[in-house]
Amino acid sequence: MIERLRDDTLNLMKIPGLSGHEDKVRDYIKEAVKKIGLTPTFDKLGNLTITFPGTSPRVMLFTHMDQLGLVVRKIEDDGYLRFERVGGVPEKILLGQNISVITKNGKELSGIIGTKSHHATQPDEKYKVPSYRDLYIDLGLRTASEVRTNGIDIGSPIVYKPSAEVIGDEKIIGTSVDDRAGCAVLLEVARQINSRAAGPEINIVFTVQEEFNLRGALPVAQKIKPEIAIQIDLLLASDTPDMQDFGEIKLGEGPGISMFSFHGRGTLNGVIPHPVLVKHFEQAASKENINLQKSAHIGALTDLSYVQLVENGVASIDVGFPIRYSHTAQEMCDLKDLVGLTKLLASALNSIPKDINLIRD
Numbered sequence: 001m002i003e004r005l006r007d008d009t010l011n012l013m014k015i016p017g018l019s020g021h022e023d024k025v026r027d028y029i030k031e032a033v034k035k036i037g038l039t040p041t042f043d044k045l046g047n048l049t050i051t052f053p054g055t056s057p058r059v060m061l062f063t064h065m066d067q068l069g070l071v072v073r074k075i076e077d078d079g080y081l082r083f084e085r086v087g088g089v090p091e092k093i094l095l096g097q098n099i100s101v102i103t104k105n106g107k108e109l110s111g112i113i114g115t116k117s118h119h120a121t122q123p124d125e126k127y128k129v130p131s132y133r134d135l136y137i138d139l140g141l142r143t144a145s146e147v148r149t150n151g152i153d154i155g156s157p158i159v160y161k162p163s164a165e166v167i168g169d170e171k172i173i174g175t176s177v178d179d180r181a182g183c184a185v186l187l188e189v190a191r192q193i194n195s196r197a198a199g200p201e202i203n204i205v206f207t208v209q210e211e212f213n214l215r216g217a218l219p220v221a222q223k224i225k226p227e228i229a230i231q232i233d234l235l236l237a238s239d240t241p242d243m244q245d246f247g248e249i250k251l252g253e254g255p256g257i258s259m260f261s262f263h264g265r266g267t268l269n270g271v272i273p274h275p276v277l278v279k280h281f282e283q284a285a286s287k288e289n290i291n292l293q294k295s296a297h298i299g300a301l302t303d304l305s306y307v308q309l310v311e312n313g314v315a316s317i318d319v320g321f322p323i324r325y326s327h328t329a330q331e332m333c334d335l336k337d338l339v340g341l342t343k344l345l346a347s348a349l350n351s352i353p354k355d356i357n358l359i360r361d
C-alpha cells in the first residue's frame with residue numbers, strides 16, 4: 001500500500017491540472033481506476049465518479065483533482081505574458097517563480113516570473129510584495145507572434161513548474177500535494193473497497209474546480225443525493241516556527257478531522273461537522289490505533305461547504321492529512337499520514353451502521 005501511495009502521489013503531482021483544465025489528471029485516475037477493474041462515470045464539468053453499490057446510507061467520498069495557478073491575461077508585443085490568478089495564489093512567492101504554461105496541444109512551456117535585478121533594487125523596494133498585476137512571465141521568446149506560434153493564447157493555463165520528490169523521513173515535497181495526495185489516498189481506498197463483501201453504497205468522486213470556486217462538486221452531489229459526505233483535503237500543520245500559535249496539527253502525527261472551518265472573505269461559508277460522524281471517526285481511529293488530529297480555524301474551506309447544503313442537507317465531515325507551506329510551489333506532506341488516512345477511511349467506511357441515525361430531532 002505504501003509504495004502505491006508514494007508512486008501515485010508523486011506521479012499525480014507532476015501532472016499539470018489547473019482548475020477547469022483537469023484533463024490529464026483525470027486521464028491518470030481513469031487509467032488507475034480501470035486497472036482496479038472498475039468503470040468510472042463522468043459529467044459535463046469533468047467530475048469522475050466510481051460507484052460501489054450497497055445498502056443504506058448513501059455515502060459520497062470525494063477529493064479535488066484541480067490545482068491553483070494562473071491564466072494568461074495579455075501577451076505583450078515583446079513576448080512577455082501578463083496573468084490573472086486562479087485560486088488562492090500567494091503573491092509573496094511569485095517573484096522569480098518557475099512556471100509552466102500549457103499550450104493548445106498540451107505541451108508544457110517553461111518560463112519564469114520576472115523580478116527586477118537585485119543590483120538595481122532600491123532600499124525602499126527590498127521588502128515590498130508587488131501586486132501580481134505588475135508582474136510578467138518571461139518565456140525566453142522575443143515577440144507576441146512567437147508566443148502565439150508556440151500555442152499560447154489568452155486564457156492559457158499556467159501552473160508552478162511541476163516537481164515532486166521525497167526528502168528526509170518520507171516527506172513528500174513539491175507542487176499540488178493539495179490535493180493529489182488526496183487523489184492517491186482515494187485510489188487506494190477504492191482498491192480496498194473493491195474487495196469488500198457488503199457495506200453501504202459508496203460513491204468515490206474526484207472533483208473539479210475546487211480551487212477556483214469551490215462548487216465543481218455540486219452537480220455530482222445533486223445527482224448522487226448522498227446522506228453522508230466525507231471530503232478529503234489538507235489540514236494546516238502548525239509545527240513550523242511561524243505557525244506555533246495557530247493550532248495543534250503536526251506533520252507525521254496522523255490524519256485528522258476539521259471541527260470548524262470558515263471563510264469570511266466573500267464566501268461566508270464553512271463546515272461544522274455532523275456530531276455523529278465526528279464520533280464515528282473517533283471510534284474508527286481508536287479501533288485502528290490511529291492518532292486522530294483535530295483542527296478548528298478560519299481562513300480555509302472546501303467544496304464540502306456547498307455539498308452539505310444539497311437536497312435535504314447532508315451529514316458532512318472534512319477529513320484530511322497535515323500539510324506545510326500550503327498553496328506554495330513546495331507543499332509538504334508525510335507519507336505516514338497518507339497511510340494512516342487510508343486506513344482510517346477504510347475502517348470508518350466499513351463500520352457505518354445500516355441504521356445510522358443522522359436526523360437531529
Ligand SMILES: [Zn+2]
Pocket residue numbers: 064178179210233234
Ligand atoms: Zn485542496
